[in-house]
Each structure stands twice: as C-alpha cells, then as structure tokens.
Amino acid sequence: xxxxxxxxxxxxxxxxxxxxxxxxxxxxxxxxxxxxxxxxxxxxxxxxxxxxxxxxxxxxxxxxxxxxxxxxxxxxxxxxxxxxxxxxxxxxxxxxxxxxxxxxxxxxxxxxxxxxxxxxxxxxxxxxxxxxxxxxxxxxxxxxxxxxxxxxxxxxxxxxxxxxxxxxxxxxxxxxxxxxxxxxxxxxxxxxxxxxxxxxxxxxxxxxxxxxxxxxxxxxxxxxxxxxxxxxxxxxxxxxxxxxxxxxxxxxxxxxxxxxxxxxxxxxxxxxxx
Numbered sequence: 001x002x003x004x005x006x007x008x009x010x011x012x013x014x015x016x017x018x019x020x021x022x023x024x025x026x027x028x029x030x031x032x033x034x035x036x037x038x039x040x041x042x043x044x045x046x047x048x049x050x051x052x053x054x055x056x057x058x059x060x061x062x063x064x065x066x067x068x069x070x071x072x073x074x075x076x077x078x079x080x081x082x083x084x085x086x087x088x089x090x091x092x093x094x095x096x097x098x099x100x101x102x103x104x105x106x107x108x109x110x111x112x113x114x115x116x117x118x119x120x121x122x123x124x125x126x127x128x129x130x131x132x133x134x135x136x137x138x139x140x141x142x143x144x145x146x147x148x149x150x151x152x153x154x155x156x157x158x159x160x161x162x163x164x165x166x167x168x169x170x171x172x173x174x175x176x177x178x179x180x181x182x183x184x185x186x187x188x189x190x191x192x193x194x195x196x197x198x199x200x201x202x203x204x205x206x207x208x209x210x211x212x213x214x215x216x217x218x219x220x221x222x223x224x225x226x227x228x229x230x231x232x233x234x235x236x237x238x239x240x241x242x243x244x245x246x247x248x249x250x251x252x253x254x255x256x257x258x259x260x261x262x263x264x265x266x267x268x269x270x271x272x273x274x
Contacts, residue, residue: 019044020078024067027091027120031108037067038117041088042125043081053128055268056087056121056156057261058113060098060138060145062164065205067092073139073250074257084265089121098138098145099195100231101181107138113145114153130158132271135264137212139163139253140221141176143171144197150202150209159267163256165246167197168224186215198228201235211239212263214256216246 021042026035043054046258061069070090071077077088096109113136134157138146143165150160169178170192173185174175182191193199211232215225222243240263246252 006075008063014262020081022071022078029108029112029116031111031116032106036112036117037092038120039067039071039088039090040121040125041071041077041081041090043085043087050243052085052135053126054085054087055133055135055264055271056089056125056127057264058117058134058136058146059088059090059257060093060113060136060142061090062138062140062142063095070257072251080261084261086265086268087125087127088259089117091117093142093145095141095177096145097141097166097176097181097195098148099181102191102195103183104181109145109179110149110152114149114156118156131156133268135159135161135267137163137167137257137260137264139257140164140248141166141254143167143213147197147211147213149202151197151203154204154208157209158271159212159264161212161214161260161263162197162225163214163253163260164216164219164221165213165225166199166221167228169196173222198224198231200236201231204235204237206235206237210263210267211237212242212260213239214242214244214259216248216256217243218246219248219252221248237272 023040025038027038029036059070067090093109096107098109100110101107136146136157137151143162144167146160147162150157182195185192215222232239
C-alpha cells in the first residue's frame with residue numbers, strides 16, 4: 001500500500017512539473033484576407049524570469065490534415081516543450097503545399113508562414129527573434145513546405161527538416177490537388193519545375209542552413225528523397241540524411257520527429273553557446 005501511494009504521489013508530482021500551455025489561435029493573414037488557425041505550444045515559465053526567450057520550431061502538417069494534427073501524431077509535444085524550452089508553432093496550411101500559388105490568388109502560404117506568422121509569433125510570444133532561434137520542419141506535404149520556405153527564406157530560418165517529404169512533386173502530376181495550385185502538369189511544366197524543392201537548392205550555400213531529411217524505406221516518397229540527398233551531395237551542401245524502416249504513416253512520424261527535435265535542439269544550443 002505504501003508503495004502504491006508513493007507511485008501515485010510521484011505521478012502527480014511529475015504531471016505538475018510539465019505545465020506547457022497549448023493555445024489555439026486564429027492569426028490574421030492580410031495577404032489572404034482570412035484568419036488561419038494556429039496551435040502554439042509554449043513552455044511553462046512559472047519558475048523562470050518572464051524575460052526568458054525560447055527558440056521556436058515550426059511544424060507543418062501534411063495533405064488533408066490541420067493545425068492540430070501534430071498533437072495527434074506526437075501528444076508528448078507539451079512535455080518536450082517544457083523539457084527542452086522550445087516553442088512549437090503548428091499552422092493550418094490547408095492543402096496549399098505552402099507555396100504562394102501562381103494560379104490561385106487566395107493561396108499565399110509562403111507569405112503567411114515565412115512572414116505574417118513569424119511576425120505574429122515574435123510579437124506575442126517570448127521567442128528568440130532571429131534565424132538562429134528558428135527551425136522549420138514538416139511531414140509529407142509539410143516536409144516539402146518546410147524546405148521550400150527555408151531554402152527561400154534563409155534570413156528567417158536557420159535550420160530546417162523534412163520527414164517523409166514530397167520533395168519532388170513532378171512524379172505525381174495527378175495527386176493531392178497540386179494541379180489546382182500550379183495548373184495541369186502537361187501545360188505548366190515550367191511552373192512545376194520551379195515549385196519543387198529539389199530545384200530550389202541553388203538558393204542555399206553550404207552551412208547556410210542546418211538540414212535534416214529522413215524518409216521510411218517503404219515510403220512512396222523514398223526515391224525523391226534519395227534524389228534530393230544526391231543533389232545536396234553534388235552541390236556540396238552538408239546535411240543529415242536518414243533512411244529508417246517505415247512507411248508513410250503516423251507511426252513513422254511519431255518516431256522520426258524525436259530525431260528532428262534532437263537535431264534542432266543541438267543547433268539551438270550551439271547558437272546559445274556561440
């Protein structure tokens with residue numbers, strides 16, 4: 001009986017230790033003239049000075065998901081936020097692929113993610129408001145979106161990742177409503193060429209971004225991820241590239257995001273030490 005009481009007390013104490021705040025906020029996009037749902041996960045600072053500043057990881061969801069999906073994939077995110085002192089920002093990107101669409105003027109998600117949301121986050125939360133304090137990653141469509149935004153906005157993000165990312169969209173011309181944003185592939189090959197991550201590498205020089213890319217061995221995106229890895233090697237751009245057993249599903253992402261968070265945590269600590 002004493003042992004059971006001890007276990008209950010220990011459990012209650014441990015749950016009190018982690019008191020991260022999870023806020024669901026609607027952030028105004030002036031460019032799109034609409035409110036975007038965003039989940040903010042912020043560490044508890046009740047035991048710290050109010051001026052504490054935290055690094056931020058932006059987590060982008062995949063096709064068909066929403067702002068709350070990352071919490072479903074990784075319910076432990078609030079615990080990680082407290083333990084590591086990290087703010088997680090999870091925006092609803094709809095099925096936008098996180099571009100500013102050249103065909104749909106109502107879909108301007110690169111502008112939202114890399115400018116409007118950054119400004120809102122740094123204004124309303126205790127962030128480190130510099131690229132060295134920001135990382136961005138995502139799963140599937142969000143992996144493409146994370147690298148797209150990071151490659152094109154190196155002044156905003158210092159580190160980026162992709163897990164199971166659709167990093168070359170051209171092999172999938174009829175999938176995931178991409179043609180609604182870019183037009184039919186057969187009539188718009190130039191647009192498709194310029195809106196795929198693998199063709200954005202020229203924006204990045206070696207060591208300008210800390211990069212981590214992973215994909216499951218049995219994922220239907222494995223070949224495009226291998227191709228991206230080879231292109232980065234060809235350009236002499238350092239990066240972590242990991243292939244693990246797994247498919248294109250939440251079981252893989254629940255595990256893979258731990259390694260990405262570890263990668264970004266080491267990046268943030270290096271910046272703080274430097």
